[in-house]
Amino acid sequence: MEYINRHLEDKVLSLSESYSAILITGPRQSGKTTMLKMLAEKENIGREYVTLDDLSVREMAKNDPAMFLQLHKPPVLIDEVQYAPELFTYIKIHIDKKHTPGDFWMTGSQIFRLMRGVQESLAGRVALLHMSPLSQREIDGRPAVPFSTNFDMLVAESKKIKPITAPEVYKRLWKGSMPGIVSGLFPDREIYYSSYISTYIERDVRELSGNIDALKFNRFITAMAARSAQMLNFSAVAEDADIDIQTAKAWTNILETLGIIFLLHPYSNNVLKRTIKTPKVYFYDTGLVCYLTKWSSPEIAENGAMNGALLENYTVSEIVKSYQSVGMEPYLYYYRDRDAKEIDVIIEGDGTLCPIEIKKTALPDKRIVKAFGVIDKAPLKIGTGAVLCMAEQLGAFDKNNLIVPIWMI
Secondary structure (H helix, E strand, C coil), X not given: CCCCCCCHHHHHHHHCCCCCEEEEECCCCCCHHHHHHHHHHHHCCCCEEEECCCHHHHHHHHHCHHHHHHHCCCCEEEECHHHCCCHHHHHHHHHHHHCCCCCEEEEECCHHHHHHHHHHHCCCCXXXXXXXXXXXXXXXXXXXXXXCCCHHHHHHHHCCCCCCCHHHHHHHHHHCCCHHHHCCCCCCHHHHHHHXXXXXXXXXXXXXXXXXXXXHHXXXXXXXXXXXXXXXXXXXXXXXXCCCHHHHHHHHHHHHHCCCEEEEEECCCCCCCCECCCCEEEECCHHHHHHHCCCCCXXXXXXXXXXXXXXXXXXXXXXXXXXXXXXCCCCEXXXXXXXXXXEEEEEEECCEEEEEEECCCCCCCHHHHHHHHHHCCCCCEEXXXXXXXXXXXXXXXXXXXXXEEHHHC
16 A cells, blocks of 8 residues: 655644644544654654554553553653543653653544643643545645635746646536545455444444434435535435434534544624624535445536536645644635625635635636625735636636646645
């Protein structure tokens, strides 16, 4: 199996020179441990690897954390650290005593539970990074570049990237971005995703919410996938899954905690009073969406009823990954008001708002960018807007509105 280089590698190594502890969170099977083990081999300082997936090791970490750290002395890589938040206090004591950079590398696949323990014990002492499944740039072996609508940067990038066609984009989004599939380790995609849901997701949901009805949970995650890139209507999801609204909200929160989905919240401020409050839901991995919504091939997905939603989910998740890959937090929103005026994505940064529309067409109509005018009253400066689409090359309607091919993200 071929290892695919991850953009976070450089960030981990540079942070290890100043922070005593680094914690990488993200969904299971997204490649956190593989990357850290590979980096540990490279640094060649005898870093020990220990996983709390092992029940006897976990038992000791929970019941005698001091003894655990004597047995597994830094530099150490602790996998699935969320299982023993008791360790955090002892790690803090060790860090305060020794101040040795790079002592603790940790991974965790339950973001919220983990963060609580971290905030209580390790605030200011730990560097937090998030790793999603592979980004398109990582799969192609291209360098990390957080997506922006900066024209000069896009021109420079467009010279380095080989264009791909719409069917190729759908092939990518249908196949998904889990390292196990992309690397060829698991050639059977159907079996991979069905095992992923029953082995990891269901097990973790049980752990976070007590006993669950596996059948209802399956219906729930399928109902969420069917609504990817749409506003999240909890009562409709609850009805589909035959659960109550409170359970639908709790399970949504857990899928977010596990790094399976993320929510895009509407952009609003005191001036834009007519905006609605409902978030939109996206999956980090479009392969999982295609599996759950039963699109049996890329061609059928490209021509099916969800083709626009799948493309939007893919595009937004790639934008998010482009920021996470360099250790940055993306500030993304969408806009919709009570008059049904809508902007798919707004990127906020450096005091500007950059509006973005996502369209399946190769020849976008200039009227699309008219919608961008709804945020003119916002207190921040309006930056360059863009239509992300299937165009063959980078172009523009005018100096403020670009036409950017999706393969350039």
